[in-house]
Each structure stands twice: as C-alpha cells, then as structure tokens.
Amino acid sequence: MTADRHSSIRGLVSARTLRMRSASNWQRFRAANRVARSSVVGDAPAIVSLTTYGDRISTVFHTIESIGRGSVKPRRLVLWLDHDELARGIPVELHRLVSRGLEVRGTMNYRSHKKYYPAISLIREASDELSLVTADDDVYYPHRWLEGLVSAKRCAPGEVHCYRAWRIRIAGGKIARYGDWSLCRSTIPSLLNFAVGVSGVIYPTAVVNRVESLGERFMDYAPRADDVWLHSAAVETGTRVHQINADPAHYPFIPGTQDLTLAMTNVEAGGNDEQIRRTYSPASIETLNAHATFESEGNFT
Secondary structure, three states, X not given: OOHHHHHHHHHHHHHHHHHHHHHHHHHHHHHHHHHOOOOXXXXXXXXXXXXXXXXXXXXXXXXXXXXXXXXXXXXXXXXXXXXXXXXXXXXXXHHHHHOOOOXXXXXXXXXXXXXXXXXXXXXXXXXXOOEEEEOOOOEOOOOOHHXXXXXXXXXXXXXXXXXXXXXXXXXXXXXXXXXXXXEOOOOOOEOOEEEOHHHOEEEOHHHHHHXXXXXOOHHHHOOOOHHHHHHHHHXXXXXXXXXXXXXXXXXXXXXXXXXXXXXXXXXXXXXXXXXXXXXXXXXXXXHHHHHHHHHHOOOOO
C-alpha cells in the first residue's frame, strides 16, 4: 500500500470517527444543558473568549457546555455578540448557561475579531493577571483542553500556545500562497508556526499589548482573518508559536454548523492571501524569511 493511499484511508477513518463523536456529543450536551446546574467558570487564570453569529447562535451552547465541563474552568467565560444580534435576544440554552456563569456581552461588529478584541478590556480590568484564550463557536472541546493551554503557558509564558498550526512557507523571499502551507508536525516553537484559532489558542502579554496598541486597524487590513492579524502581532513582537502536541488537533464539529462561505472566501478565492499581503509589513516578511533560512540550516533556538 502506498503512503498516499495509507494516508487517504487514515483520513477517511478519522473523518468518520469525528462524525460519530459529533453525533454523540450533540445528544449528550443538549441533555446536559437542560439539567446541569454546575458552574461553567472556575479558578483557572484565564478568560475564555468566543463569538458567534447568525444561525450558530442557536448551537454555540454546545461549545460552551464542552468548555464548562472541562478538567479546569476559566475564571471568566465570555460570548460576544454584536449589538444588533444581542438586541434580538438569546435562546433559552444560553439563558441557562448565563445562570451558571457564562457572560453574554455586546460589542461592535468586528466580524471574527469579536472573539478576542473586546476581551482585552476585560483583561485590563482584572485585579490579577488573566490570560486570553480564544475558542471557536462550532466545535466540541475535549475535557483537558483548557488545562493543556494553561499548563503550556505556565511553562513558557512568553509564547503563543495552540493545538493546531500551519507552517508558513517562504518562497523567493516572500510568503507563499496560503494554500501551499503545510500543517505543523512538531512541538518546536517557531515564528513560522501560524496558530489556527479553531482548536484554541492562549496568548502571552506581549501579543495582547501589541494587538491593543494597533486598535481597530484589523478592519482595514484583515477584516475576515483574525488568525492572520494575531500572528502578525506575534511576528512583530518576536513571539514564537508553540503547537502543544506534534499532531495538530482536529476536534469534532457541531452538526449543521459547517457553512463553507467564509472558508471559500478566505482560501479558495484567495481572501487569506489578499489579507496576508496587506497585513505583514516588509520588516515582518524579512523576519520570517530570516527564520526560514535559519531553520533550514537545522537551527531551532
């Protein structure tokens, strides 16, 4: 059996397993939402921040339930809705979660940037140091998800930590097309690792400070690409990205949430490439190019 054939079969088995887990989780977390009384927040030194929109407002409670049933729970768990969506009201499942510690807050419509940008003000208000953790609204997170992020941050507080990353490819001294990047298969931190928000990310102070200093410029440079904007801030501050496990995580999706419109815009139609071109400065590209050369020579420190 060829390597490509073996990889294809493994991929099909993995996809089938994820679908089965998604179906099982759907029933489990829907039932839990009706009867659970335990708090979804706790003592972990983090604010978990996420956003949602449109039809996903009716299903995001699945993601929040999975976070709230983790081995450790965040100090604050915040769901951001733009002001118009919040004014229309939230479903009963979210009301139940609010009674258990979830915060549902309104913000400007920053698109996908809603999941982290307004949370910076909450970090500034905190009486003790809390880390910014971002999550997406369409997956089920595993039991030790937050524990792993917080533990990684404790060991290396100056790095970005994630469960899934791309390896940026440099070609001819420039950033190659997004579609030509490869998945990260290493736990070695690098500026060339590009954290993917869907599986969860925890950010260090330097990146949060840089993002805050840039204000709302992301709406001009990368309005649909929060991962691009956040990685650019990491490069500008010399902050390496660490994938916690050698194999990039791919968690089960919530059934019915996979509208491919944004993915098609950002990848197939070259939307990510356009936003990358606008976002990364010549100095940042030079830094990435230097790191690519350095690492190609077997250096990783």
